[in-house]
Amino acid sequence: MIWSKEETMPREELEALQLERLQETVKRVYEKVPAYRKKMEDANIKPEDIKSLADLSRLPFVTKQDMRDNYPFGLFAVDKDSLVRIHASSGTTGKPTVVGYTENDLKTWTECVSRIACMGGASSHDVAQICFGYGMFTGALGLHYGLENIGAAIVPSSTGNSQKQIMYMQDFETSLLVATPSYALRLAEVAREMGLEPQKDLKVKIALVGSELLTDAMREEMHKYWGKDILITSNYGMSELMGPGVSGECLEHCGMHINEDYFIPEIIDPVSGEVLPAGEQGELVITCIKKEGLPLIRYRTKDITRLFYEKCKCGRTFCRMENLSGRSDDMLKIRGVNVFPSQIEEVILGIDELGPHYEIILEREGYLDKLTVKVELAHSTDSFSTLERITKEVKDKLKIILGLDAKVMLESPNTLQRFEGKAKRVKDLRSK
Numbered sequence: 001m002i003w004s005k006e007e008t009m010p011r012e013e014l015e016a017l018q019l020e021r022l023q024e025t026v027k028r029v030y031e032k033v034p035a036y037r038k039k040m041e042d043a044n045i046k047p048e049d050i051k052s053l054a055d056l057s058r059l060p061f062v063t064k065q066d067m068r069d070n071y072p073f074g075l076f077a078v079d080k081d082s083l084v085r086i087h088a089s090s091g092t093t094g095k096p097t098v099v100g101y102t103e104n105d106l107k108t109w110t111e112c113v114s115r116i117a118c119m120g121g122a123s124s125h126d127v128a129q130i131c132f133g134y135g136m137f138t139g140a141l142g143l144h145y146g147l148e149n150i151g152a153a154i155v156p157s158s159t160g161n162s163q164k165q166i167m168y169m170q171d172f173e174t175s176l177l178v179a180t181p182s183y184a185l186r187l188a189e190v191a192r193e194m195g196l197e198p199q200k201d202l203k204v205k206i207a208l209v210g211s212e213l214l215t216d217a218m219r220e221e222m223h224k225y226w227g228k229d230i231l232i233t234s235n236y237g238m239s240e241l242m243g244p245g246v247s248g249e250c251l252e253h254c255g256m257h258i259n260e261d262y263f264i265p266e267i268i269d270p271v272s273g274e275v276l277p278a279g280e281q282g283e284l285v286i287t288c289i290k291k292e293g294l295p296l297i298r299y300r301t302k303d304i305t306r307l308f309y310e311k312c313k314c315g316r317t318f319c320r321m322e323n324l325s326g327r328s329d330d331m332l333k334i335r336g337v338n339v340f341p342s343q344i345e346e347v348i349l350g351i352d353e354l355g356p357h358y359e360i361i362l363e364r365e366g367y368l369d370k371l372t373v374k375v376e377l378a379h380s381t382d383s384f385s386t387l388e389r390i391t392k393e394v395k396d397k398l399k400i401i402l403g404l405d406a407k408v409m410l411e412s413p414n415t416l417q418r419f420e421g422k423a424k425r426v427k428d429l430r431s432k
Helices: 012-034 034-042 053-058 062-071 103-119 138-150 162-172 181-193 214-226 340-351 385-403
Strands: 086-089 098-101 127-130 153-155 174-180 206-209 231-238 241-251 256-258 265-268 282-288 299-305 333-335 335-341 354-365 370-378 409-413 426-428
Touching: 012 034, 012 053, 012 282, 034 062, 034 214, 086 256, 098 299, 103 138, 103 241, 103 256, 127 138, 127 162, 127 370, 138 153, 138 241, 162 181, 162 340, 174 181, 174 426, 181 206, 181 214, 214 385, 231 256, 333 354, 335 340, 340 354, 340 370, 340 385, 370 385, 385 409
Parallel strands: 127 153, 127 174, 174 206, 206 231, 354 426, 370 409
Antiparallel strands: 086 098, 231 241, 241 256, 265 282, 282 299, 333 335, 354 370
């Protein structure tokens, strides 16, 4: 189902709307946000210089560090009295990044999430269980209001107490699950530990997953646990931009449609900052063109993807972003080789004898980096020859994909740490 007529706008009409909203936004932040005005003056550009969408590339980037430097409200384009909601990051690596919403911003947010929920197969008939943490994190409340807006019944179960989550699924006949991919897998594991078979004893037919990278291999792993008929669609967003609702995957599974009437996407070279042509892989940059509280311009997301502008078979004309390859700040430099954790995950999930839970450990011995991959077996075995064969297969495939030797440690089932929120797979001990 297509939620709004804007999703099928002709490209020419859409770009005219984008330019109008971009010009209004640039003028407003120049006049109301001193930090923006200084950045634009340093770049020798004024609002009246934005005459076409191509001029967007002349504007300076904004980064998470800018938000921390202007903590808490220095990048806001409205006064605090105009805000009706404030969220913030955990701030584990410095000052938290604070985001805020006016009443109109919340309406925009609800509209965007309603769209991506419908793209992902949700309807008014669903009972939607939201297994994101409620609180300062934007994910839970964003999906909550969007799904509620389309008429779904909401079970705001949050995270934790996985056995009770399964009880709710049974008793309330949950049909739609909102979770990270890793927690969706964990819930299926818990259901089996309770003597249930998820695809037979539960009625979950749709999984709207986000907040974590969803690789093709992870999607296949989810099908193994939840059944081949479950519809799994990915959605994308981040608190700085709005929360969930920036883009979402439709039933064609050919990328996530960006709500382009609210966000203008670019792909840049993460090193040079140069804008790359459509179809080339690089860092995603997003400009918010309809937000009142915190309208970020050319925000560097650090997420690696590519954009496609061909009309989708689903009928939507909004461009699509490929499911993420990783984050530029998640990229690991190991013995001079650039490695994304997703590459290691693809290898692990491609081997039937292995489960989906793993840990990447980086250490330094002398002057050399040492890569260790711990991974759980899908089933226990005492056969030394079997363990030796699986270990060799993992090592050989990692060597082919990464060009690196890795130590592989096979762990017994249900021994590695499980995560209810974003999975933390990497332990980089090299600085220690």
